[in-house]
Amino acid sequence: MIFLSDMSNQSSLDDFRTNENNSNYNIPEFYNHALIKKNKILYKKFQVDIADSALRKNTMVVLPTGIGKTIIAVILIANFLEKKNQKVFFLAPTKPLVNQHLQTCKKFMELKEDNYIGLSGSISPAKRKKLFENAQLIFSTPQTIANDLEEKRYDLKDVGLIVFDECHRAVGKYAYVPIAEEFDKLVLGLTASPGGKKKRIDEVKDNLKIESVRLKTRKDIEIKKHVKEINIEWRKVFLSEDMEKIRKPLMKLFLERVKKLKKVGFLTYKYATHVSKKDLIECRKRISMRFKKSKKKGYLFACFLNQSIALQTYHLLELLETQGIDPMLKYVEKFENEKLSRNQRTFINNKFVKKAIKIAMDSKDISHPKLTELKKIIDEQFEKKNDSLVLIFTQYRDTIKSIIDQISANSNVYAKKFVGQASKKDDKGLSQKEQNKILDDFRENKINVLVSTSVAEEGIDIPDVSLVVFFEPVPSEIRTIQRRGRTGRSSIGRVIILIAKNTRDEAYLYAEVKREKKMKGILGDMVNI
Incomplete structure (x- = not known):
């Protein structure tokens, strides 16, 4: 050496x-x-x-x-x-x-x-x-x-x-x-x-x-001269009438189980309607702690069940509100093909869940209003700048196909999914070689729209893009900053965040904005110390 x-x-x-x-x-x-x-x-x-x-x-x-x-x-x-x-x-x-x-x-x-x-x-x-x-x-x-x-x-x-x-x-x-x-x-x-x-x-x-x-x-x-401005827009849509009908029994079940947990001293620090996924995960830890210390354990078995049902209901609601009916039904299908625990069987056989699934099955051809808005955004972008590079982020792989199908009606759009290496049933991941090939094609404009999960947020060398679209807000300030940074390098950047009104989308957006502001204040106090 x-x-x-x-x-x-x-x-x-x-x-x-x-x-x-x-x-x-x-x-x-x-x-x-x-x-x-x-x-x-x-x-x-x-x-x-x-x-x-x-x-x-x-x-x-x-x-x-x-x-x-x-x-x-x-x-x-x-x-x-x-x-x-x-x-x-x-x-x-x-x-x-x-x-x-x-x-x-x-x-x-x-x-x-x-x-x-x-x-x-x-x-x-x-x-x-x-x-x-x-x-x-x-x-x-x-x-x-x-x-x-x-x-x-x-x-x-x-x-x-x-x-x-x-x-x-x-x-x-x-x-x-x-x-x-x-x-x-x-x-x-x-x-x-x-x-x-x-x-x-x-x-x-x-x-x-x-x-x-x-x-x-x-x-x-000293940074301004090396970067361009990033314009951020929020595009808001309303859930369809059918989606609201599906949502109604699920919200009843969610509130019912959260209120049962509150009655025995859990989740008392928040209104039932404001309880988050993070709160429910933390709640399970607290139930476990009480279970270890308590001599009377009987009622805690019911707490474990209520927490499990509340969490799974939350996930169904999140999929419905932020992604659509089809991703929600795909999640439900997994219960049919797996060996279920007692809590899972209780959840899937619950009358409110069954009612929501029945309405969803009758409405499964109805797409999320975000998809219509997204197609409009993409059409406008390529009409203004036909050599655009666009990066669309979505939280869930199951949504990617719906997005690509929707936007590919535009003859100027050449879209490709960009995901991690892990494969799931009926959804093969991308090898490192495949990822590199897609990124090379994107740089050369052979592909002009990438629809990606979180794999494109961190580190990977993606060229400066004309437009970044969040299919949904994410409550993490780290992930939001990573996503946003994919544009506004060599030319003025544009970020559009799709939000379903009166849903978890709004809660996630407000949480992220608050956390990012807090982070900047904390870092400001730490600089050069």
């Missing part, structure tokens, strides 16, 4: 920082460094400044998607390798993202080919150990590294820098946590959104031993 720490005449990071006192503002066009290929990285002062500070202390960088977090990592790695005779880990949550970072570093950095290596579980342990020993810049998912460390195939004593991409994942039992626990040298964390709760952000910081937070938003003057 060839280390580069003793190369002579290296240009330090400070040599290329802007001289604020120079009246000519002699800023170079490109970032210049012996370990960076010439005329490859455009000089952006905020990137150089962040990389400079990150060279001295463990840093979490919070930047909007598409602003250049990876370039900051590349600049930092180049300056680190110039000074230190040590290895660097570049970790990311998924194999496509790992490969993307590997190719980015090869594109920009002046290192010999054998200094880069990608590690994965598909490589034998013995070979991984050898590759680790001989490489300088190592790219991997954290699960592979955590497993190798646990099995003592190698250790981190020769590693001097770890880059944790999508570092907001460094909570709980995620593999970033044990790796960081064993590491006591330089850390760089990259994220577009670390979360909307101070407790979660503090957990990420503590787990990665972060000493400094560097935050930039699209409103910052």
Whole structure:
């Protein structure tokens, strides 16, 4: 292995920082460094400044998607390798993202080919150990590294820098946590959104031993010149009369079961109509805790049943309200093909559920009003700009086919589903090779509409798109920011969020807006501390 720490005449990071006192503002066009290929990285002062500070202390960088977090990592790695005779880990949550970072570093950095290596579980342990020993810049998912460390195939004593991409994942039992626990040298964390709760952000910081937070938003003057405005619209629709008829018995059942739980001291902190899926999941934990402590357990069996029925009813209501009748019925079909638990049998045989299913079966040809509105949006977009690239996000795979069928009536639309690798019954996932082929076709405009689940939210190198559509709001500020960041890079971006009035859509939208605002306030207090 060839280390580069003793190369002579290296240009330090400070040599290329802007001289604020120079009246000519002699800023170079490109970032210049012996370990960076010439005329490859455009000089952006905020990137150089962040990389400079990150060279001295463990840093979490919070930047909007598409602003250049990876370039900051590349600049930092180049300056680190110039000074230190040590290895660097570049970790990311998924194999496509790992490969993307590997190719980015090869594109920009002046290192010999054998200094880069990608590690994965598909490589034998013995070979991984050898590759680790001989490489300088190592790219991997954290699960592979955590497993190798646990099995003592190698250790981190020769590693001097770890880059944790999508570092907001460094909570709980995620593999970033044990790796960081064993590491006591330089850390760089990259994220577009670390979360909307101070407790979660503090957990990420503590787990990665972060000493400094560097935050930039699209409103910052130094960022504004590198991004375009994003216009956000909300398109609201009303549920059809038939959908309201299906909804009515399900709401009766939901409220009935929640009120039973409230009578025995659960979920007392909210009105029954405001109880969320998260509340119901937490409620089960509380029932279990009481079950362990209580001598009289009989009534708690009924609580477990009521919680289970309330949660499954909530899911049916969510599918109906946000996705439509067909996705709801597809969920119900799963009960016919699986061995059911007692709670599931009680749920599916409940009179209110049976009534809702009967109405739904009679109305199954009726599509969600969002689909009509979506077709209108897509038609308008391609009429205005026939070379548009559009990304449509939906929470559920079962909705993708309905969306593609609806919008493909337009002869200008070439739509394709983009999902993860996991296969479900009657719904095959996409291999990494298939995903890459679809993304290549999308870049070349052979496909101009991608209809995706959450797999396209995080990290994957999707080109700047003309329009992003949320088929439904998501209550997560992290996922919303990731989705929104797919547009507004090289041209003015447009985001449209479809909302069914008086449904969970509205609750999710308000929850996300509140959490994002809270996150910005928390981060603002943490910057540079």
